[in-house]
Amino acid sequence: MDLLGGVVEFLATGTNWVGEAGIVTRTLDHVGLTLLSVAVACAVAIPPGLYLGHTGRGGTFAVSVVNIGRAVPSFAIVALALPFTIRLGLGLGFWPTFIALVALAAPPIFTNTFTGVREVDADLTEAAVGMGLSGREVLFRVELPLASPAILTAVRVSAVQVVATATLGALVAWGGLGRYIIDGFSQRDSVELFVGALLVALLSVLTDAGFGVVQRRLAPKGPRPAG
Amino acid sequence: MSEGPIVDWGWVGGHLDDVWERTVEHAVLTGLAVGIGFAISVALCLLIHRHRRAYGPVTWTAGVLYTIPSLALFAALVPFTGLSLLTAEIGLVSYTLLILIRNIMAGLDGVPEATKEAARGMGFTDRRILWEVEVPLALPLIVAGLRIATVTTVGLVTVTSLIGQGGYGFFILQGLRRFFTTEIVLGTVLSVALAATIDVALVRMERALTPWSRRRVVP
Numbered sequence: 001m002d003l004l005g006g007v008v009e010f011l012a013t014g015t016n017w018v019g020e021a022g023i024v025t026r027t028l029d030h031v032g033l034t035l036l037s038v039a040v041a042c043a044v045a046i047p048p049g050l051y052l053g054h055t056g057r058g059g060t061f062a063v064s065v066v067n068i069g070r071a072v073p074s075f076a077i078v079a080l081a082l083p084f085t086i087r088l089g090l091g092l093g094f095w096p097t098f099i100a101l102v103a104l105a106a107p108p109i110f111t112n113t114f115t116g117v118r119e120v121d122a123d124l125t126e127a128a129v130g131m132g133l134s135g136r137e138v139l140f141r142v143e144l145p146l147a148s149p150a151i152l153t154a155v156r157v158s159a160v161q162v163v164a165t166a167t168l169g170a171l172v173a174w175g176g177l178g179r180y181i182i183d184g185f186s187q188r189d190s191v192e193l194f195v196g197a198l199l200v201a202l203l204s205v206l207t208d209a210g211f212g213v214v215q216r217r218l219a220p221k222g223p224r225p226a227g
Numbered sequence: 228m229s230e231g232p233i234v235d236w237g238w239v240g241g242h243l244d245d246v247w248e249r250t251v252e253h254a255v256l257t258g259l260a261v262g263i264g265f266a267i268s269v270a271l272c273l274l275i276h277r278h279r280r281a282y283g284p285v286t287w288t289a290g291v292l293y294t295i296p297s298l299a300l301f302a303a304l305v306p307f308t309g310l311s312l313l314t315a316e317i318g319l320v321s322y323t324l325l326i327l328i329r330n331i332m333a334g335l336d337g338v339p340e341a342t343k344e345a346a347r348g349m350g351f352t353d354r355r356i357l358w359e360v361e362v363p364l365a366l367p368l369i370v371a372g373l374r375i376a377t378v379t380t381v382g383l384v385t386v387t388s389l390i391g392q393g394g395y396g397f398f399i400l401q402g403l404r405r406f407f408t409t410e411i412v413l414g415t416v417l418s419v420a421l422a423a424t425i426d427v428a429l430v431r432m433e434r435a436l437t438p439w440s441r442r443r444v445v446p
Contacts, residue, residue, distance in 0.1 A: 003306050070375075071422040073382035076415035079399045083233070083408040164296030168386075171403055181302045185389060190306040197303035201295040208294050 006191035007198070021179070023199065030176040030203060033169070034162045037098060041105035041158060046151065049113025053147070054139045062114040069107035074165045077104050082172050097169035097176075104165055105158035112154035116147030149219060156211035163204045177203065235409040245398075246417070253394025253421060256384045259316055261377050264323030271324075272331040276357070282332065289325035297322065297386050305390060315387040322383060323376040330372025334365025363437070370433040374426055381422040385414065395421070 010016055017023045052058040081100040085091060120143045128142045167178030180196025183189070239246075275282045292300075300318045308314040338361045346360045362369075385396030393400065395414040402410030434440075 068419075070378055071382070071419045072415065073385040073396070073399075073418055075382070075385045075388075075396060076399055076411070076418060079403050079411045080415060082403060082406075083411065086406075160294060164298070167296055167298045171400075178298070181298055182389075184302065185305075193302045194306055197299040200299040201303070204294050204296050204299070205291065 003190055003194060007194050010191050010195050021175075026175055026177050026179060027199065027203070030163070030166055030178075033094075033098065033101065033166055033174075033176065034159060034207070037101035037162050037166075038105050038155065038159050040098075041102050041109055042155065044102065045106040045110035046113050049110045049151075050117055050139060050144065050147075053114040053117025054135070054143060056118065058114070059118070062111050065107045066111040069104075069111075074100075074104055074161065075168055078165065078168045078172060092173040094174055096172045097166065097174040100169075101162045101166060105162050108154045108158050108161075109151065112150045113147060116150030117143045119150075120146045149215070152211075152215050152218060156208065156215060159211055160204055160208050163200070163207050167200050233408055234412050238409050239413060246413075249394050249397055250417070250421070252392070253381070253384055253396075253418070256312075256315060256319065256387065256392060256394055257377065257380050257421075257425070260319035260380050260384075261323055261373065263316065264320045264327055264376060264380075265373065267320065268324055268327035268331060271328055272335070275328075275332060276335060286325065286328060289321075289328055292321040293325040297383050298389065301387065301390050310391040312392060314390055315384075315392040319380055319383055319387070323380060326376045326379065327372045330368050330375070331365065334368030334372075335361050337368065338364045366437050367433065367440070370429055370436075374429050377425050377429065378422045381418060381425065385418055394418075 015022075019025065049062075052062070078097065078100040081096040081103070082092070085095040085099060090096075117139075124142060124146070125138055128138045133141065166174075166176050167181060169176050170178035170182035177196055177200045180192050180199065184191075184193030184196055271281075271285050275285060297318055300321065301314060304314045304317055308317065342360060342364070343356055346356045351359070384392075384394050385399055387393045388396030388400040395418045398410040398414030398417075402408065402412075402414065
């Protein structure tokens with residue numbers, strides 16, 4: 001069968017776009033779970049990263065987190081989340097996928113927050129203290145703004161990772177765009193497989209580009225002449 | 228999956244043959260991918276070294292390949308190359324490129340101009356400067372790239388279980404399908420252990436290849 005023709009026909013068929021198993025619903029599910037997971041990962045990872053970076057404790061811990069995080073395959077994280085949620089009575093589908101995605105996204109965000117704060121020039125923080133800023137003010141008005149590019153980079157990398165790994169959610173009975181790929185494999189349906197691959201790849205590239213735009217918008221403008 | 232011990236050691240003991248078979252498979256899939264990826268990256272870096280303009284297009288292409296999720300890339304290849312080793316390797320190799328090219332170029336670019344000038348003054352040709360000055364000095368960053376690429380590849384190999392390859396990923400996928408926690412944990416632990424083993428070996432290799440860097444560590 002002509003693959004390209006099949007793909008075009010699939011995409012041109014209106015019924016493939018609507019309904020519970022349609023492209024629109026699955027894309028929205030995929031995007032929604034990505035945003036939720038990244039937001040929760042930020043909420044979990046940024047506060048301790050800021051605190052430890054500010055106090056200067058936990059450097060070794062931060063390094064180990066990123067190394068271990070890199071060595072554990074994301075596929076294994078999704079798989080390991082399943083027995084975990086089943087033991088907790090949360091079952092299949094949303095919960096194992098969500099927990100795996102948060103576990104995947106949080107370590108890089110934590111590490112970059114920590115190193116971002118840690119690498120702020122000591123002269124600057126001392127000057128801030130000399131100007132009478134409290135520890136809290138130094139953190140939120142000096143260290144956090146200066147660390148924000150590093151934090152945003154990690155959020156971007158994590159978001160792309162989460163879009164990719166959410167695809168594996170279909171293996172633990174969650175929806176999203178991964179359904180097309182996993183169903184395509186099990187039904188040996190090349191068209192569905194290819195459509196799924198196309199949509200997931202497109203969403204990843206768009207996520208990366210989208211966060212790239214946000215990053216550039218929020219980036220400090222660099223040194224400007226005073227006055 | 229909902230009760231009983233997390234790891235059924237009896238099952239593990241009865242499947243040591245499978246473990247060995249999958250270890251070999253995982254190591255071969257990883258070695259091929261990093262080896263081929265390294266060869267392609269070196270060739271591309273030599274090209275960039277001569278024609279600087281190639282840097283942008285090459286890293287852009289490698290970057291797009293890197294952004295495409297592994298499962299999507301494998302799925303897109305299956306209609307053409309089937310559920311095969313070739314499909315797995317095309318995907319795995321393409322993920323090593325960005326990491327390796329960036330590190331090799333960073334290493335070569337990090338060699339101080341004065342060092343190259345000194346070599347030129349001693350009558351070295353450009354070719355000798357590259358292989359006898361720049362490459363040796365770039366080795367720490369090149370090995371750093373190999374380490375990241377290898378650890379990443381070991382992880383990605385598990386995903387290839389979905390296209391009938393997979394090494395330790397086979398255990399993880401089987402565990403998911405049968406709701407058998409032992410296999411999931413076994414596949415994960417072995418995969419992390421393999422990544423750590425290869426990483427240690429690469430660090431040793433770097434020390435052996437850069438004997439001059441040890442001289443500073445005199446007590």
